[in-house]
Amino acid sequence: MGEGKNLVGVDIGASAIKVAQLKESRKRFQVVRWGFAPLPPQTIIDGHVMNASVVTETLLKLFHDQKIAQRDVAIGVYGQSVIVRKITVPMMTQAELDEQITWEAEQHIPFDIKLMSIDYEVLRKRPEAGQMDLLLVAAKKDEINDYAGLVREAKLRPIVVDINAFTIQNMFEAQYGLPADSTLALINVGAAVTTLNIIAKGVSSFTREITNAGDFVTEEIRKSLGCSYEQAEAYKCGGGPTQIVPQEAQQVILQASATLAGEIQRSLDFYLATSGESEIHRVYLSGGSAYLTPLAQAVEKRARVPVQFFDPMINLTVDNKYVNEPQFRAMAAQMVVALGLGLRREKEQRQWSA
Numbered sequence: 144m145g146e147g148k149n150l151v152g153v154d155i156g157a158s159a160i161k162v163a164q165l166k167e168s169r170k171r172f173q174v175v176r177w178g179f180a181p182l183p184p185q186t187i188i189d190g191h192v193m194n195a196s197v198v199t200e201t202l203l204k205l206f207h208d209q210k211i212a213q214r215d216v217a218i219g220v221y222g223q224s225v226i227v228r229k230i231t232v233p234m235m236t237q238a239e240l241d242e243q244i245t246w247e248a249e250q251h252i253p254f255d256i257k258l259m260s261i262d263y264e265v266l267r268k269r270p271e272a273g274q275m276d277l278l279l280v281a282a283k284k285d286e287i288n289d290y291a292g293l294v295r296e297a298k299l300r301p302i303v304v305d306i307n308a309f310t311i312q313n314m315f316e317a318q319y320g321l322p323a324d325s326t327l328a329l330i331n332v333g334a335a336v337t338t339l340n341i342i343a344k345g346v347s348s349f350t351r352e353i354t355n356a357g358d359f360v361t362e363e364i365r366k367s368l369g370c371s372y373e374q375a376e377a378y379k380c381g382g383g384p385t386q387i388v389p390q391e392a393q394q395v396i397l398q399a400s401a402t403l404a405g406e407i408q409r410s411l412d413f414y415l416a417t418s419g420e421s422e423i424h425r426v427y428l429s430g431g432s433a434y435l436t437p438l439a440q441a442v443e444k445r446a447r448v449p450v451q452f453f454d455p456m457i458n459l460t461v462d463n464k465y466v467n468e469p470q471f472r473a474m475a476a477q478m479v480v481a482l483g484l485g486l487r488r489e490k491e492q493r494q495w496s497a
């Protein structure tokens with residue numbers, strides 16, 4: 144995956160900024176620095192940064208407090224500004240493809256191609272049919288530039304821009320490997336967005352973003368109990384220091400989890416109905432809302448598929464000098480995107496480089 148040192152992974156989520164710096168030694172990755180800083184509600188709405196200075200200041204403070212000297216970073220973007228298509232093209236060489244890709248993209252992307260950054264990955268070559276399958280990715284340049292600009296304001300250099308769904312897949316591959324014979328759904332449930340990526344026979348076959356996630360549960364508790372956002376969030380996360388969660392809140396959590404699970408289920412059903420695949424063998428949950436046990440249970444019940452926690456620490460060690468291991472482990476599933484971005488290297492020849 145490229146050469147040079149690892150970039151610092153910077154995941155700017157709706158609820159919090161997460162950063163992770165990795166170092167590879169003897170084929171294993173080690174977490175050498177990490178950081179987590181909550182963002183005030185309404186800082187990011189529908190994937191748009193409403194309060195740029197809060198984001199910039201939070202980033203500056205995180206890098207300073209965590210003593211991260213490196214400025215070269217990889218950032219992640221959601222799908223609203225990104226279009227992903229699986230396309231089939233005639234067999235050609237890498238050089239031919241690099242030349243042809245813009246033309247190919249024009250056939251599939253419903254926007255002015257000059258305004259888009261284009262990237263692709265070869266999924267499968269089928270010489271017998273004279274064809275190859277590509278994953279085509281196009282992102283709106285100005286949205287990517289705005290976002291990269293924000294990160295530059297924090298005195299960072301965004302070298303790579305990645306898409307969250309694929310970042311999670313890279314991290315999964317680094318930890319578990321991608322099975323050649325089964326179909327997996329990687330589901331990241333954050334605060335505002337749920338990212339879904341279905342991997343069949345080792346390649347991504349379907350991605351979707353649902354603009355609903357953990358915040359919905361908090362909001363439902365707040366509305367039903369007439370309490371503050373902070374109180375509702377504490378109930379959702381187990382009650383805070385008192386660990387007391389009123390019966391009514393528990394009821395709302397169950398209901399809201401079932402609603403979210405229903406939305407996830409609709410996407411899984413859509414995939415099954417359109418892909419010709421008959422089964423999803425396993426779901427791996429990540430993101431902060433993976434810690435919401437009733438949600439995992441609701442997904443398992445609805446989908447009738449085993450749901451497992453995505454543990455990014457299987458093949459990962461930590462530098463104990465700077466990383467408090469129990470603390471990091473306790474929120475590892477929430478760090479998956481930052482960790483996946485931290486896998487990216489300095490010298491990657493990607494057209495996405497910002």
Ligand SMILES: Nc1ncnc2c1ncn2[C@@H]1O[C@H](COP(=O)(O)OP(=O)(O)OP(=O)(O)O)[C@@H](O)[C@H]1O
Nearest residue numbers: 156157158159333334335336357380430431432434
């Ligand atoms: N122990 C817990 N139990 C339940 N929910 C939790 C727990 N810890 C965190 N969460 C929830 O996880 C969400 C934050 O997760 P995450 O950091 O993955 O989201 P984000 O990246 O900030 O948001 P998004 O990806 O939607 O932009 C919040 O809704 C938070 O309430």
Ligand SMILES: [Mg+2]
Nearest residue numbers: 156157333480
């Ligand atoms: Mg997120």
